[in-house]
Amino acid sequence: MVLKVETHIDIKGEEGRRIYREISNIIEQFILRDQIERLKKIRIYVTNDPIKICRRIVPSRVKLKIHGEMREWICENAPSFSYYEKNKQSTIMLSANQSIFKERNYAAIRGLLAHELMHLLDKVDGIDEKLQEETETVGKNIFMHLEKHKPVKPFTKDRLLVSFLRVMSTISMLIKDVLANTRAMTFGYDMDIYKNYEATLTDIRDLVSFNEKNIIKALKKDEKHILDDAFLTYLAFNVSWITFKMFHNMLYKKLQDMADIQVPRIIKKNSKLILNEMLKLRSASDRKQIAKILRLSGQNYFNIVQYFCKRLR
Numbered sequence: 001m002v003l004k005v006e007t008h009i010d011i012k013g014e015e016g017r018r019i020y021r022e023i024s025n026i027i028e029q030f031i032l033r034d035q036i037e038r039l040k041k042i043r044i045y046v047t048n049d050p051i052k053i054c055r056r057i058v059p060s061r062v063k064l065k066i067h068g069e070m071r072e073w074i075c076e077n078a079p080s081f082s083y084y085e086k087n088k089q090s091t092i093m094l095s096a097n098q099s100i101f102k103e104r105n106y107a108a109i110r111g112l113l114a115h116e117l118m119h120l121l122d123k124v125d126g127i128d129e130k131l132q133e134e135t136e137t138v139g140k141n142i143f144m145h146l147e148k149h150k151p152v153k154p155f156t157k158d159r160l161l162v163s164f165l166r167v168m169s170t171i172s173m174l175i176k177d178v179l180a181n182t183r184a185m186t187f188g189y190d191m192d193i194y195k196n197y198e199a200t201l202t203d204i205r206d207l208v209s210f211n212e213k214n215i216i217k218a219l220k221k222d223e224k225h226i227l228d229d230a231f232l233t234y235l236a237f238n239v240s241w242i243t244f245k246m247f248h249n250m251l252y253k254k255l256q257d258m259a260d261i262q263v264p265r266i267i268k269k270n271s272k273l274i275l276n277e278m279l280k281l282r283s284a285s286d287r288k289q290i291a292k293i294l295r296l297s298g299q300n301y302f303n304i305v306q307y308f309c310k311r312l313r
Helices: 013-033 050-057 070-077 106-124 127-139 142-147 157-186 190-201 212-220 226-246 252-259 265-278 287-312
Strands: 004-009 041-047 080-083 090-095
Touching: 004 013, 013 041, 013 106, 041 050, 050 080, 050 090, 080 106, 090 106, 106 127, 106 157, 106 190, 127 157, 127 287, 142 157, 157 190, 157 226, 157 265, 157 287, 190 226, 190 252, 212 226, 212 287, 226 252, 226 265, 226 287, 265 287
Parallel strands: 004 041, 041 090
Antiparallel strands: 080 090
C-alpha cells in the first residue's frame, strides 16, 4: 500500500522548496523502514498560522476526558502537533514560526517531523488509549491526596484539583514523547532528533528560570500557576535526554546540561525521581511502569505543594 502525502507549506521560494525536499526525504525513509497498513494518507502543514490549522484539524467533537481545556491549550501553545482518527486522514502540523525554520536548521526540521511521524505510528497502535486509561485510573487517587490537604491559599482543594489534572495530562504527554523518541531512534533518526532538541534548548538556561524566592512571592500574589509551571517546565526540558541515555548515546550529557534550568532544590529532587523511572520505560505495553510514573508524578507534585505550604505559613 502506497502512503499518500499531501503537503501544504506557507514558506515560499527556494526555502519552501528545500523544506518540501526535506519532508519528502523523511517520508521516503519512513516508508522504507516501516510497513504501514493502517496509515493511508497524511496531510503535512508547515504554517505561519498554527492556531488556525490546529483548530481545523482537531474537531470540536473530540472528547478529552482528562482535561477539558486540553484542546485549547494545545492549539495555543504547541509548535507541532499530530492528529490521528481511525479511518480518517492523519495530519501533522508544524509551526513555521519556530526558530528552526527562520534559521533554516534543516536537520532540526527533519527531527521534528520524524518525532511527529512516530507519534502518528504510536497513535495507530493505540498507545494514546492505553495512556488515557492509565491516567484515568491513577487520577482516581487524586481525591485521596486532596482529602489530606489542609487548604493554604492559593492551594485550595479546588485549585489543587486543577493542578493535579494539569500534572497528569502533561506527564502523559511527556511519556508519549519518550515513546516516540524511542521509536525514532530505533529508526535511526538519532542525530535529527538531537538537533531539534539542541535548537530548542540552546540558551534556555538564560531565558527560563524559577527561583524559590520569586515562586513564594508569586504565590502570595495568588499567581496560581507558578508552581505548576516550574515543575512541569523542568520535567519537559529534561525529557529531551531520556531516550539518548536509554540508548547509551553520549549526546544525552549535552542535552542534560542544557536542560538544567534553575529551579528550587525541592523541585529538582522530586523531578529526578520521576526522570529515573522514565529511564526504565521501554514500551507502551509496560503499563505497570507507566502507572508508576503517573502515580509518582502526582505524589511528588504534592510533596512540592506541601513544602511551599510550609513556606507560606
